[in-house]
Amino acid sequence: MSNLISWDKVMDTAMAMPLVKVNRDSFLIESFESYGNSSSLTNKRPIDLYDKDIVNKVAKSVINGHLIKATGTSTAAGIPGGLTMFATVPADLAQFYWHAIVCSQKLAYIYGYPSLLDENKNVNEETRNHITLFIGVMLGAGAASKAVTEVSKNLAVQVAKRLPQKALTKTSYYPVVKSVGKWIGMSVTKTTFSKGVSKIVPILGGVVSGGLTYATFKPMSKRLQTHLENDMEYHNTNVHHFTFEETIFDEQNETSKTDSENPQINLEMISLMVCINMSKIDFDLDQAEIDLITTLIEESNLTNDEKMVLLDNLRVKDLFKIDLNPFKENELYSIALIENLTAVMHADSIIKPSEKIYFNKIASELGFTREQINDFFESLKP
Incomplete structure:
Protein backbone atom coordinates (compact mmCIF):
# COMPACT_ATOMS: atom_id res chain seq x y z
CA MET A 1 0.00 0.00 0.00
CA SER A 2 2.86 2.33 -0.82
CA ASN A 3 0.75 4.46 -3.16
CA LEU A 4 -1.79 5.74 -0.67
CA ILE A 5 -4.91 7.10 -2.33
CA SER A 6 -5.64 10.40 -0.64
CA TRP A 7 -9.29 11.02 0.22
CA ASP A 8 -8.74 14.70 -0.58
CA LYS A 9 -7.71 13.78 -4.13
CA VAL A 10 -10.69 11.48 -4.58
CA MET A 11 -13.03 14.14 -3.26
CA ASP A 12 -11.42 16.90 -5.34
CA THR A 13 -11.98 14.88 -8.51
CA ALA A 14 -15.52 13.89 -7.59
CA MET A 15 -16.39 17.44 -6.52
CA ALA A 16 -15.22 18.76 -9.90
CA MET A 17 -17.92 16.75 -11.65
CA PRO A 18 -21.18 18.41 -12.74
CA LEU A 19 -24.23 18.49 -10.45
CA VAL A 20 -22.29 17.50 -7.35
CA LYS A 21 -23.80 20.33 -5.29
CA VAL A 22 -27.30 19.58 -4.02
CA ASN A 23 -29.54 22.57 -3.38
CA ARG A 24 -31.44 21.67 -0.25
CA ASP A 25 -34.68 23.54 -0.88
CA SER A 26 -35.21 22.61 -4.51
CA PHE A 27 -34.28 18.98 -3.84
CA LEU A 28 -36.67 18.60 -0.90
CA ILE A 29 -39.54 20.44 -2.59
CA GLU A 30 -39.27 18.21 -5.65
CA SER A 31 -38.79 14.99 -3.66
CA PHE A 32 -41.80 15.55 -1.37
CA GLU A 33 -44.02 17.27 -3.94
CA SER A 34 -46.38 14.32 -4.31
CA TYR A 35 -47.08 14.33 -0.57
CA GLY A 36 -48.31 17.94 -0.46
CA ASN A 37 -47.17 21.12 1.29
CA SER A 38 -43.57 20.64 0.15
CA SER A 39 -43.05 24.39 -0.34
CA SER A 40 -42.94 24.70 3.45
CA LEU A 41 -39.67 22.76 3.48
CA THR A 42 -37.75 25.96 2.83
CA ASN A 43 -37.85 26.62 6.57
CA LYS A 44 -38.89 23.29 8.04
CA ARG A 45 -37.54 19.77 8.19
CA PRO A 46 -39.30 16.87 6.44
CA ILE A 47 -40.02 15.19 9.79
CA ASP A 48 -41.91 18.34 10.85
CA LEU A 49 -44.39 17.86 8.00
CA TYR A 50 -44.50 14.14 7.19
CA ASP A 51 -44.55 10.93 9.16
CA LYS A 52 -41.49 8.70 9.43
CA ASP A 53 -42.71 6.21 6.84
CA ILE A 54 -42.90 8.91 4.16
CA VAL A 55 -39.45 10.26 5.07
CA ASN A 56 -37.94 6.77 4.85
CA LYS A 57 -39.75 6.11 1.58
CA VAL A 58 -38.20 9.20 -0.01
CA ALA A 59 -34.76 8.21 1.32
CA LYS A 60 -35.11 4.73 -0.15
CA SER A 61 -36.10 6.25 -3.48
CA VAL A 62 -32.98 8.42 -3.48
CA ILE A 63 -30.73 5.43 -2.84
CA ASN A 64 -32.40 3.33 -5.52
CA GLY A 65 -32.22 6.23 -7.95
CA HIS A 66 -28.45 6.43 -7.59
CA LEU A 67 -28.18 2.69 -8.03
CA ILE A 68 -29.60 2.86 -11.53
CA LYS A 69 -28.19 6.15 -12.76
CA ALA A 70 -25.68 5.95 -15.58
CA THR A 71 -23.35 8.96 -15.51
CA GLY A 72 -20.12 7.46 -16.83
CA THR A 73 -18.66 9.17 -19.84
CA SER A 74 -21.05 12.12 -19.86
CA THR A 75 -20.04 12.99 -16.31
CA ALA A 76 -16.34 12.59 -16.97
CA ALA A 77 -16.58 14.77 -20.08
CA GLY A 78 -17.98 17.63 -18.04
CA ILE A 79 -15.09 17.78 -15.61
CA PRO A 80 -12.97 20.94 -15.84
CA GLY A 81 -9.67 19.80 -17.33
CA GLY A 82 -11.27 16.75 -18.94
CA LEU A 83 -9.96 13.23 -18.45
CA THR A 84 -6.59 14.55 -17.24
CA MET A 85 -8.26 14.88 -13.82
CA PHE A 86 -8.01 11.09 -13.56
CA ALA A 87 -4.19 11.02 -13.64
CA THR A 88 -4.02 10.20 -9.92
CA VAL A 89 -7.56 8.97 -9.20
CA PRO A 90 -9.14 6.17 -11.30
CA ALA A 91 -12.18 7.38 -13.23
CA ASP A 92 -14.52 4.69 -11.95
CA LEU A 93 -13.45 5.38 -8.37
CA ALA A 94 -14.15 9.10 -8.76
CA GLN A 95 -17.54 8.43 -10.37
CA PHE A 96 -18.47 6.01 -7.61
CA TYR A 97 -17.72 8.61 -4.95
CA TRP A 98 -19.52 11.29 -6.95
CA HIS A 99 -22.65 9.24 -6.36
CA ALA A 100 -21.77 8.72 -2.71
CA ILE A 101 -21.21 12.45 -2.18
CA VAL A 102 -24.43 13.48 -3.91
CA CYS A 103 -26.46 10.76 -2.19
CA SER A 104 -25.06 11.69 1.23
CA GLN A 105 -26.15 15.31 0.83
CA LYS A 106 -29.66 14.25 -0.14
CA LEU A 107 -29.98 11.84 2.77
CA ALA A 108 -28.75 14.51 5.17
CA TYR A 109 -31.45 16.93 3.98
CA ILE A 110 -34.15 14.27 4.15
CA TYR A 111 -33.26 13.50 7.77
CA GLY A 112 -33.19 17.07 9.01
CA TYR A 113 -29.95 18.81 8.07
CA PRO A 114 -30.04 22.45 6.95
CA SER A 115 -28.15 23.44 3.81
CA LEU A 116 -24.57 22.22 3.64
CA LEU A 117 -23.63 24.89 1.09
CA ASP A 118 -22.46 28.40 1.91
CA GLU A 119 -24.43 31.63 1.41
CA ASN A 120 -23.56 31.61 -2.30
CA LYS A 121 -24.69 27.98 -2.71
CA ASN A 122 -21.09 26.86 -3.12
CA VAL A 123 -19.00 24.15 -1.51
CA ASN A 124 -16.57 25.39 1.13
CA GLU A 125 -14.27 23.72 3.64
CA GLU A 126 -17.11 23.15 6.10
CA THR A 127 -19.15 21.43 3.37
CA ARG A 128 -16.23 19.12 2.65
CA ASN A 129 -15.85 18.35 6.36
CA HIS A 130 -19.45 17.21 6.65
CA ILE A 131 -19.24 15.16 3.47
CA THR A 132 -16.09 13.48 4.79
CA LEU A 133 -17.96 12.46 7.93
CA PHE A 134 -20.90 11.13 5.87
CA ILE A 135 -18.58 9.06 3.66
CA GLY A 136 -16.86 7.83 6.80
CA VAL A 137 -20.20 6.60 8.12
CA MET A 138 -20.86 4.89 4.78
CA LEU A 139 -17.56 3.03 5.06
CA GLY A 140 -18.09 2.08 8.70
CA ALA A 141 -15.74 4.50 10.47
CA GLY A 142 -16.81 4.61 14.11
CA ALA A 143 -15.30 8.05 14.69
CA ALA A 144 -17.37 9.46 11.81
CA SER A 145 -20.56 7.88 13.16
CA LYS A 146 -19.91 9.31 16.61
CA ALA A 147 -19.19 12.77 15.17
CA VAL A 148 -22.33 12.80 13.02
CA THR A 149 -24.43 11.89 16.06
CA GLU A 150 -22.87 14.71 18.05
CA VAL A 151 -23.66 17.15 15.24
CA SER A 152 -27.25 15.86 15.21
CA LYS A 153 -27.52 16.55 18.93
CA ASN A 154 -26.26 20.08 18.36
CA LEU A 155 -28.81 20.61 15.61
CA ALA A 156 -31.59 19.54 17.95
CA VAL A 157 -30.83 22.35 20.41
CA GLN A 158 -29.81 25.07 17.97
CA VAL A 159 -32.10 27.23 15.87
CA ALA A 160 -30.14 27.58 12.64
CA LYS A 161 -30.59 28.54 9.02
CA ARG A 162 -27.85 26.09 8.09
CA LEU A 163 -25.61 23.55 9.76
CA PRO A 164 -23.62 25.09 12.65
CA GLN A 165 -20.37 24.82 10.73
CA LYS A 166 -18.24 26.40 13.44
CA ALA A 167 -18.74 23.23 15.43
CA LEU A 168 -16.43 21.46 13.00
CA THR A 169 -13.79 24.14 12.55
CA LYS A 170 -13.50 25.87 15.93
CA THR A 171 -13.90 22.99 18.35
CA SER A 172 -12.77 19.43 18.82
CA TYR A 173 -14.59 18.10 15.75
CA TYR A 174 -12.13 19.42 13.18
CA PRO A 175 -9.14 17.14 14.00
CA VAL A 176 -11.53 14.19 13.98
CA VAL A 177 -12.64 15.12 10.47
CA LYS A 178 -8.99 15.08 9.39
CA SER A 179 -8.51 11.70 11.06
CA VAL A 180 -11.61 10.27 9.36
CA GLY A 181 -10.36 11.55 6.01
CA LYS A 182 -7.08 9.72 6.49
CA TRP A 183 -8.93 6.56 7.49
CA ILE A 184 -11.08 6.76 4.36
CA GLY A 185 -7.96 7.07 2.21
CA MET A 186 -6.44 4.02 3.88
CA SER A 187 -9.65 2.04 3.50
CA VAL A 188 -10.06 2.93 -0.19
CA THR A 189 -6.40 2.15 -0.88
CA LYS A 190 -6.52 -1.18 0.92
CA THR A 191 -9.64 -2.31 -0.90
CA THR A 192 -8.41 -1.03 -4.27
CA PHE A 193 -5.04 -2.75 -4.14
CA SER A 194 -6.31 -6.00 -2.65
CA LYS A 195 -9.19 -6.59 -5.05
CA GLY A 196 -8.71 -4.18 -7.92
CA VAL A 197 -10.79 -1.11 -8.61
CA SER A 198 -12.67 -2.73 -11.46
CA LYS A 199 -13.86 -5.52 -9.17
CA ILE A 200 -15.08 -3.43 -6.24
CA VAL A 201 -16.18 -0.18 -7.90
CA PRO A 202 -18.78 -0.35 -10.66
CA ILE A 203 -18.24 1.82 -13.71
CA LEU A 204 -21.48 3.76 -13.65
CA GLY A 205 -21.91 4.20 -17.38
CA GLY A 206 -24.08 2.37 -19.88
CA VAL A 207 -25.56 -0.73 -18.29
CA VAL A 208 -24.78 -0.83 -14.58
CA SER A 209 -23.81 -4.18 -13.13
CA GLY A 210 -26.53 -4.82 -10.57
CA GLY A 211 -24.55 -7.38 -8.62
CA LEU A 212 -21.48 -5.19 -8.19
CA THR A 213 -23.56 -2.12 -7.39
CA TYR A 214 -25.63 -3.87 -4.74
CA ALA A 215 -22.45 -5.30 -3.23
CA THR A 216 -20.90 -1.87 -2.74
CA PHE A 217 -22.98 1.28 -3.11
CA LYS A 218 -26.29 0.10 -1.65
CA PRO A 219 -24.87 -1.19 1.66
CA MET A 220 -22.86 2.00 2.05
CA SER A 221 -25.86 4.23 1.43
CA LYS A 222 -28.09 2.11 3.63
CA ARG A 223 -25.58 2.40 6.48
CA LEU A 224 -25.72 6.20 6.29
CA GLN A 225 -29.50 6.21 5.96
CA THR A 226 -29.91 4.00 9.03
CA HIS A 227 -27.56 6.19 11.05
CA LEU A 228 -29.30 9.42 10.07
CA GLU A 229 -32.70 7.84 10.68
CA ASN A 230 -31.64 6.85 14.19
CA ASP A 231 -30.30 10.35 14.80
CA MET A 232 -33.55 11.86 13.56
CA GLU A 233 -34.96 11.59 17.07
CA TYR A 234 -32.72 14.53 17.97
CA HIS A 235 -34.28 16.57 15.15
CA ASN A 236 -37.83 15.47 15.82
CA THR A 237 -38.62 18.08 18.41
CA ASN A 238 -41.42 20.62 18.45
CA VAL A 239 -39.32 23.16 20.32
CA HIS A 240 -37.91 24.92 17.24
CA HIS A 241 -38.14 25.23 13.49
CA PHE A 242 -35.11 26.77 11.83
CA THR A 243 -35.70 29.99 9.89
CA PHE A 244 -33.54 32.27 7.84
CA GLU A 245 -33.86 35.13 10.31
CA GLU A 246 -32.39 33.23 13.23
CA THR A 247 -28.78 32.93 14.33
CA ILE A 248 -26.76 30.02 13.01
CA PHE A 249 -24.73 29.37 16.10
CA ASP A 250 -24.90 29.97 19.83
CA GLU A 251 -21.70 31.88 20.48
CA GLN A 252 -21.91 30.96 24.14
CA ASN A 253 -21.26 27.35 23.13
CA GLU A 254 -18.11 28.24 21.19
CA THR A 255 -14.88 27.56 22.99
CA SER A 256 -12.95 30.66 24.03
CA LYS A 257 -9.63 28.86 24.16
CA THR A 258 -6.88 29.59 21.68
CA ASP A 259 -5.17 26.73 19.91
CA SER A 260 -2.22 26.96 22.27
CA GLU A 261 -4.54 26.65 25.26
CA ASN A 262 -6.59 23.79 23.88
Whole structure:
Protein backbone atom coordinates (compact mmCIF):
# COMPACT_ATOMS: atom_id res chain seq x y z
CA MET A 1 0.00 0.00 0.00
CA SER A 2 2.86 2.33 -0.82
CA ASN A 3 0.75 4.46 -3.16
CA LEU A 4 -1.79 5.74 -0.67
CA ILE A 5 -4.91 7.10 -2.33
CA SER A 6 -5.64 10.40 -0.64
CA TRP A 7 -9.29 11.02 0.22
CA ASP A 8 -8.74 14.70 -0.58
CA LYS A 9 -7.71 13.78 -4.13
CA VAL A 10 -10.69 11.48 -4.58
CA MET A 11 -13.03 14.14 -3.26
CA ASP A 12 -11.42 16.90 -5.34
CA THR A 13 -11.98 14.88 -8.51
CA ALA A 14 -15.52 13.89 -7.59
CA MET A 15 -16.39 17.44 -6.52
CA ALA A 16 -15.22 18.76 -9.90
CA MET A 17 -17.92 16.75 -11.65
CA PRO A 18 -21.18 18.41 -12.74
CA LEU A 19 -24.23 18.49 -10.45
CA VAL A 20 -22.29 17.50 -7.35
CA LYS A 21 -23.80 20.33 -5.29
CA VAL A 22 -27.30 19.58 -4.02
CA ASN A 23 -29.54 22.57 -3.38
CA ARG A 24 -31.44 21.67 -0.25
CA ASP A 25 -34.68 23.54 -0.88
CA SER A 26 -35.21 22.61 -4.51
CA PHE A 27 -34.28 18.98 -3.84
CA LEU A 28 -36.67 18.60 -0.90
CA ILE A 29 -39.54 20.44 -2.59
CA GLU A 30 -39.27 18.21 -5.65
CA SER A 31 -38.79 14.99 -3.66
CA PHE A 32 -41.80 15.55 -1.37
CA GLU A 33 -44.02 17.27 -3.94
CA SER A 34 -46.38 14.32 -4.31
CA TYR A 35 -47.08 14.33 -0.57
CA GLY A 36 -48.31 17.94 -0.46
CA ASN A 37 -47.17 21.12 1.29
CA SER A 38 -43.57 20.64 0.15
CA SER A 39 -43.05 24.39 -0.34
CA SER A 40 -42.94 24.70 3.45
CA LEU A 41 -39.67 22.76 3.48
CA THR A 42 -37.75 25.96 2.83
CA ASN A 43 -37.85 26.62 6.57
CA LYS A 44 -38.89 23.29 8.04
CA ARG A 45 -37.54 19.77 8.19
CA PRO A 46 -39.30 16.87 6.44
CA ILE A 47 -40.02 15.19 9.79
CA ASP A 48 -41.91 18.34 10.85
CA LEU A 49 -44.39 17.86 8.00
CA TYR A 50 -44.50 14.14 7.19
CA ASP A 51 -44.55 10.93 9.16
CA LYS A 52 -41.49 8.70 9.43
CA ASP A 53 -42.71 6.21 6.84
CA ILE A 54 -42.90 8.91 4.16
CA VAL A 55 -39.45 10.26 5.07
CA ASN A 56 -37.94 6.77 4.85
CA LYS A 57 -39.75 6.11 1.58
CA VAL A 58 -38.20 9.20 -0.01
CA ALA A 59 -34.76 8.21 1.32
CA LYS A 60 -35.11 4.73 -0.15
CA SER A 61 -36.10 6.25 -3.48
CA VAL A 62 -32.98 8.42 -3.48
CA ILE A 63 -30.73 5.43 -2.84
CA ASN A 64 -32.40 3.33 -5.52
CA GLY A 65 -32.22 6.23 -7.95
CA HIS A 66 -28.45 6.43 -7.59
CA LEU A 67 -28.18 2.69 -8.03
CA ILE A 68 -29.60 2.86 -11.53
CA LYS A 69 -28.19 6.15 -12.76
CA ALA A 70 -25.68 5.95 -15.58
CA THR A 71 -23.35 8.96 -15.51
CA GLY A 72 -20.12 7.46 -16.83
CA THR A 73 -18.66 9.17 -19.84
CA SER A 74 -21.05 12.12 -19.86
CA THR A 75 -20.04 12.99 -16.31
CA ALA A 76 -16.34 12.59 -16.97
CA ALA A 77 -16.58 14.77 -20.08
CA GLY A 78 -17.98 17.63 -18.04
CA ILE A 79 -15.09 17.78 -15.61
CA PRO A 80 -12.97 20.94 -15.84
CA GLY A 81 -9.67 19.80 -17.33
CA GLY A 82 -11.27 16.75 -18.94
CA LEU A 83 -9.96 13.23 -18.45
CA THR A 84 -6.59 14.55 -17.24
CA MET A 85 -8.26 14.88 -13.82
CA PHE A 86 -8.01 11.09 -13.56
CA ALA A 87 -4.19 11.02 -13.64
CA THR A 88 -4.02 10.20 -9.92
CA VAL A 89 -7.56 8.97 -9.20
CA PRO A 90 -9.14 6.17 -11.30
CA ALA A 91 -12.18 7.38 -13.23
CA ASP A 92 -14.52 4.69 -11.95
CA LEU A 93 -13.45 5.38 -8.37
CA ALA A 94 -14.15 9.10 -8.76
CA GLN A 95 -17.54 8.43 -10.37
CA PHE A 96 -18.47 6.01 -7.61
CA TYR A 97 -17.72 8.61 -4.95
CA TRP A 98 -19.52 11.29 -6.95
CA HIS A 99 -22.65 9.24 -6.36
CA ALA A 100 -21.77 8.72 -2.71
CA ILE A 101 -21.21 12.45 -2.18
CA VAL A 102 -24.43 13.48 -3.91
CA CYS A 103 -26.46 10.76 -2.19
CA SER A 104 -25.06 11.69 1.23
CA GLN A 105 -26.15 15.31 0.83
CA LYS A 106 -29.66 14.25 -0.14
CA LEU A 107 -29.98 11.84 2.77
CA ALA A 108 -28.75 14.51 5.17
CA TYR A 109 -31.45 16.93 3.98
CA ILE A 110 -34.15 14.27 4.15
CA TYR A 111 -33.26 13.50 7.77
CA GLY A 112 -33.19 17.07 9.01
CA TYR A 113 -29.95 18.81 8.07
CA PRO A 114 -30.04 22.45 6.95
CA SER A 115 -28.15 23.44 3.81
CA LEU A 116 -24.57 22.22 3.64
CA LEU A 117 -23.63 24.89 1.09
CA ASP A 118 -22.46 28.40 1.91
CA GLU A 119 -24.43 31.63 1.41
CA ASN A 120 -23.56 31.61 -2.30
CA LYS A 121 -24.69 27.98 -2.71
CA ASN A 122 -21.09 26.86 -3.12
CA VAL A 123 -19.00 24.15 -1.51
CA ASN A 124 -16.57 25.39 1.13
CA GLU A 125 -14.27 23.72 3.64
CA GLU A 126 -17.11 23.15 6.10
CA THR A 127 -19.15 21.43 3.37
CA ARG A 128 -16.23 19.12 2.65
CA ASN A 129 -15.85 18.35 6.36
CA HIS A 130 -19.45 17.21 6.65
CA ILE A 131 -19.24 15.16 3.47
CA THR A 132 -16.09 13.48 4.79
CA LEU A 133 -17.96 12.46 7.93
CA PHE A 134 -20.90 11.13 5.87
CA ILE A 135 -18.58 9.06 3.66
CA GLY A 136 -16.86 7.83 6.80
CA VAL A 137 -20.20 6.60 8.12
CA MET A 138 -20.86 4.89 4.78
CA LEU A 139 -17.56 3.03 5.06
CA GLY A 140 -18.09 2.08 8.70
CA ALA A 141 -15.74 4.50 10.47
CA GLY A 142 -16.81 4.61 14.11
CA ALA A 143 -15.30 8.05 14.69
CA ALA A 144 -17.37 9.46 11.81
CA SER A 145 -20.56 7.88 13.16
CA LYS A 146 -19.91 9.31 16.61
CA ALA A 147 -19.19 12.77 15.17
CA VAL A 148 -22.33 12.80 13.02
CA THR A 149 -24.43 11.89 16.06
CA GLU A 150 -22.87 14.71 18.05
CA VAL A 151 -23.66 17.15 15.24
CA SER A 152 -27.25 15.86 15.21
CA LYS A 153 -27.52 16.55 18.93
CA ASN A 154 -26.26 20.08 18.36
CA LEU A 155 -28.81 20.61 15.61
CA ALA A 156 -31.59 19.54 17.95
CA VAL A 157 -30.83 22.35 20.41
CA GLN A 158 -29.81 25.07 17.97
CA VAL A 159 -32.10 27.23 15.87
CA ALA A 160 -30.14 27.58 12.64
CA LYS A 161 -30.59 28.54 9.02
CA ARG A 162 -27.85 26.09 8.09
CA LEU A 163 -25.61 23.55 9.76
CA PRO A 164 -23.62 25.09 12.65
CA GLN A 165 -20.37 24.82 10.73
CA LYS A 166 -18.24 26.40 13.44
CA ALA A 167 -18.74 23.23 15.43
CA LEU A 168 -16.43 21.46 13.00
CA THR A 169 -13.79 24.14 12.55
CA LYS A 170 -13.50 25.87 15.93
CA THR A 171 -13.90 22.99 18.35
CA SER A 172 -12.77 19.43 18.82
CA TYR A 173 -14.59 18.10 15.75
CA TYR A 174 -12.13 19.42 13.18
CA PRO A 175 -9.14 17.14 14.00
CA VAL A 176 -11.53 14.19 13.98
CA VAL A 177 -12.64 15.12 10.47
CA LYS A 178 -8.99 15.08 9.39
CA SER A 179 -8.51 11.70 11.06
CA VAL A 180 -11.61 10.27 9.36
CA GLY A 181 -10.36 11.55 6.01
CA LYS A 182 -7.08 9.72 6.49
CA TRP A 183 -8.93 6.56 7.49
CA ILE A 184 -11.08 6.76 4.36
CA GLY A 185 -7.96 7.07 2.21
CA MET A 186 -6.44 4.02 3.88
CA SER A 187 -9.65 2.04 3.50
CA VAL A 188 -10.06 2.93 -0.19
CA THR A 189 -6.40 2.15 -0.88
CA LYS A 190 -6.52 -1.18 0.92
CA THR A 191 -9.64 -2.31 -0.90
CA THR A 192 -8.41 -1.03 -4.27
CA PHE A 193 -5.04 -2.75 -4.14
CA SER A 194 -6.31 -6.00 -2.65
CA LYS A 195 -9.19 -6.59 -5.05
CA GLY A 196 -8.71 -4.18 -7.92
CA VAL A 197 -10.79 -1.11 -8.61
CA SER A 198 -12.67 -2.73 -11.46
CA LYS A 199 -13.86 -5.52 -9.17
CA ILE A 200 -15.08 -3.43 -6.24
CA VAL A 201 -16.18 -0.18 -7.90
CA PRO A 202 -18.78 -0.35 -10.66
CA ILE A 203 -18.24 1.82 -13.71
CA LEU A 204 -21.48 3.76 -13.65
CA GLY A 205 -21.91 4.20 -17.38
CA GLY A 206 -24.08 2.37 -19.88
CA VAL A 207 -25.56 -0.73 -18.29
CA VAL A 208 -24.78 -0.83 -14.58
CA SER A 209 -23.81 -4.18 -13.13
CA GLY A 210 -26.53 -4.82 -10.57
CA GLY A 211 -24.55 -7.38 -8.62
CA LEU A 212 -21.48 -5.19 -8.19
CA THR A 213 -23.56 -2.12 -7.39
CA TYR A 214 -25.63 -3.87 -4.74
CA ALA A 215 -22.45 -5.30 -3.23
CA THR A 216 -20.90 -1.87 -2.74
CA PHE A 217 -22.98 1.28 -3.11
CA LYS A 218 -26.29 0.10 -1.65
CA PRO A 219 -24.87 -1.19 1.66
CA MET A 220 -22.86 2.00 2.05
CA SER A 221 -25.86 4.23 1.43
CA LYS A 222 -28.09 2.11 3.63
CA ARG A 223 -25.58 2.40 6.48
CA LEU A 224 -25.72 6.20 6.29
CA GLN A 225 -29.50 6.21 5.96
CA THR A 226 -29.91 4.00 9.03
CA HIS A 227 -27.56 6.19 11.05
CA LEU A 228 -29.30 9.42 10.07
CA GLU A 229 -32.70 7.84 10.68
CA ASN A 230 -31.64 6.85 14.19
CA ASP A 231 -30.30 10.35 14.80
CA MET A 232 -33.55 11.86 13.56
CA GLU A 233 -34.96 11.59 17.07
CA TYR A 234 -32.72 14.53 17.97
CA HIS A 235 -34.28 16.57 15.15
CA ASN A 236 -37.83 15.47 15.82
CA THR A 237 -38.62 18.08 18.41
CA ASN A 238 -41.42 20.62 18.45
CA VAL A 239 -39.32 23.16 20.32
CA HIS A 240 -37.91 24.92 17.24
CA HIS A 241 -38.14 25.23 13.49
CA PHE A 242 -35.11 26.77 11.83
CA THR A 243 -35.70 29.99 9.89
CA PHE A 244 -33.54 32.27 7.84
CA GLU A 245 -33.86 35.13 10.31
CA GLU A 246 -32.39 33.23 13.23
CA THR A 247 -28.78 32.93 14.33
CA ILE A 248 -26.76 30.02 13.01
CA PHE A 249 -24.73 29.37 16.10
CA ASP A 250 -24.90 29.97 19.83
CA GLU A 251 -21.70 31.88 20.48
CA GLN A 252 -21.91 30.96 24.14
CA ASN A 253 -21.26 27.35 23.13
CA GLU A 254 -18.11 28.24 21.19
CA THR A 255 -14.88 27.56 22.99
CA SER A 256 -12.95 30.66 24.03
CA LYS A 257 -9.63 28.86 24.16
CA THR A 258 -6.88 29.59 21.68
CA ASP A 259 -5.17 26.73 19.91
CA SER A 260 -2.22 26.96 22.27
CA GLU A 261 -4.54 26.65 25.26
CA ASN A 262 -6.59 23.79 23.88
CA PRO A 263 -5.40 20.49 25.39
CA GLN A 264 -6.67 18.60 22.35
CA ILE A 265 -4.01 20.14 20.16
CA ASN A 266 -1.57 17.34 21.11
CA LEU A 267 -3.95 14.47 20.38
CA GLU A 268 -2.89 14.27 16.74
CA MET A 269 0.74 14.09 17.81
CA ILE A 270 0.03 11.31 20.30
CA SER A 271 -2.02 9.41 17.73
CA LEU A 272 0.83 9.49 15.22
CA MET A 273 3.28 8.36 17.92
CA VAL A 274 1.11 5.32 18.60
CA CYS A 275 0.94 4.56 14.87
CA ILE A 276 4.74 4.83 14.58
CA ASN A 277 5.15 2.45 17.50
CA MET A 278 2.82 0.00 15.77
CA SER A 279 4.90 0.13 12.59
CA LYS A 280 8.08 -0.74 14.53
CA ILE A 281 6.72 -3.07 17.20
CA ASP A 282 7.66 -6.20 15.23
CA PHE A 283 11.21 -4.89 14.60
CA ASP A 284 10.58 -5.23 10.86
CA LEU A 285 9.64 -1.85 9.41
CA ASP A 286 8.11 -2.55 5.99
CA GLN A 287 8.38 -0.03 3.16
CA ALA A 288 4.59 0.11 2.92
CA GLU A 289 4.45 1.09 6.58
CA ILE A 290 7.14 3.74 6.09
CA ASP A 291 5.28 5.24 3.14
CA LEU A 292 1.99 5.24 5.00
CA ILE A 293 3.37 6.78 8.19
CA THR A 294 5.27 9.40 6.18
CA THR A 295 2.09 10.37 4.35
CA LEU A 296 0.14 10.62 7.60
CA ILE A 297 2.81 12.87 9.12
CA GLU A 298 3.12 15.10 6.07
CA GLU A 299 -0.66 15.55 5.82
CA SER A 300 -1.10 16.27 9.53
CA ASN A 301 -1.72 19.70 11.06
CA LEU A 302 1.42 19.54 13.18
CA THR A 303 4.18 22.11 13.03
CA ASN A 304 7.23 21.44 10.89
CA ASP A 305 9.34 20.83 14.00
CA GLU A 306 6.83 18.29 15.32
CA LYS A 307 6.75 16.55 11.95
CA MET A 308 10.54 16.31 11.90
CA VAL A 309 10.57 14.74 15.37
CA LEU A 310 8.20 12.04 14.15
CA LEU A 311 10.01 11.46 10.84
CA ASP A 312 13.37 11.21 12.61
CA ASN A 313 11.93 8.62 14.99
CA LEU A 314 11.19 6.33 12.03
CA ARG A 315 14.95 5.88 11.61
CA VAL A 316 15.57 4.55 15.14
CA LYS A 317 14.46 1.39 16.90
CA ASP A 318 13.30 3.01 20.12
CA LEU A 319 9.57 3.36 20.71
CA PHE A 320 7.79 6.44 21.99
CA LYS A 321 6.60 6.42 25.57
CA ILE A 322 2.88 7.05 25.23
CA ASP A 323 0.53 8.70 27.71
CA LEU A 324 -3.05 7.86 26.69
CA ASN A 325 -4.72 9.81 29.49
CA PRO A 326 -5.78 12.67 27.17
CA PHE A 327 -7.83 10.12 25.17
CA LYS A 328 -9.51 8.25 28.00
CA GLU A 329 -12.31 10.77 28.53
CA ASN A 330 -12.85 11.38 24.82
CA GLU A 331 -14.60 8.49 23.08
CA LEU A 332 -14.64 10.29 19.72
CA TYR A 333 -10.86 10.72 19.63
CA SER A 334 -10.26 7.26 21.03
CA ILE A 335 -12.22 5.68 18.18
CA ALA A 336 -10.34 7.78 15.62
CA LEU A 337 -7.00 6.71 17.12
CA ILE A 338 -7.87 3.00 17.09
CA GLU A 339 -9.16 3.12 13.51
CA ASN A 340 -5.96 4.77 12.27
CA LEU A 341 -3.92 2.27 14.28
CA THR A 342 -5.89 -0.55 12.65
CA ALA A 343 -5.08 0.80 9.20
CA VAL A 344 -1.36 0.97 9.97
CA MET A 345 -1.43 -2.58 11.32
CA HIS A 346 -2.93 -3.80 8.03
CA ALA A 347 -0.60 -1.70 5.83
CA ASP A 348 1.76 -4.53 4.87
CA SER A 349 -1.06 -7.12 4.76
CA ILE A 350 0.73 -9.21 7.38
CA ILE A 351 -0.44 -9.13 11.00
CA LYS A 352 2.38 -10.11 13.35
CA PRO A 353 1.66 -11.43 16.88
CA SER A 354 3.51 -8.47 18.40
CA GLU A 355 1.31 -6.06 16.42
CA LYS A 356 -1.86 -7.72 17.63
CA ILE A 357 -0.65 -7.67 21.23
CA TYR A 358 0.22 -3.96 21.01
CA PHE A 359 -3.11 -3.20 19.39
CA ASN A 360 -4.99 -5.05 22.15
CA LYS A 361 -2.95 -3.22 24.79
CA ILE A 362 -3.73 0.24 23.41
CA ALA A 363 -7.41 -0.54 22.83
CA SER A 364 -7.80 -2.02 26.30
CA GLU A 365 -6.15 1.00 27.93
CA LEU A 366 -8.63 3.22 26.12
CA GLY A 367 -11.49 1.24 27.64
CA PHE A 368 -12.78 -0.70 24.64
CA THR A 369 -14.40 -4.10 25.21
CA ARG A 370 -13.08 -7.33 23.73
CA GLU A 371 -15.97 -7.35 21.24
CA GLN A 372 -15.22 -3.79 20.14
CA ILE A 373 -11.52 -4.63 19.80
CA ASN A 374 -12.34 -7.58 17.55
CA ASP A 375 -14.57 -5.36 15.40
CA PHE A 376 -11.79 -2.80 14.99
CA PHE A 377 -9.26 -5.52 14.24
CA GLU A 378 -11.41 -6.94 11.43
CA SER A 379 -12.46 -3.58 9.97
CA LEU A 380 -9.84 -3.21 7.25
CA LYS A 381 -9.27 -6.81 6.33
CA PRO A 382 -9.52 -7.38 2.54
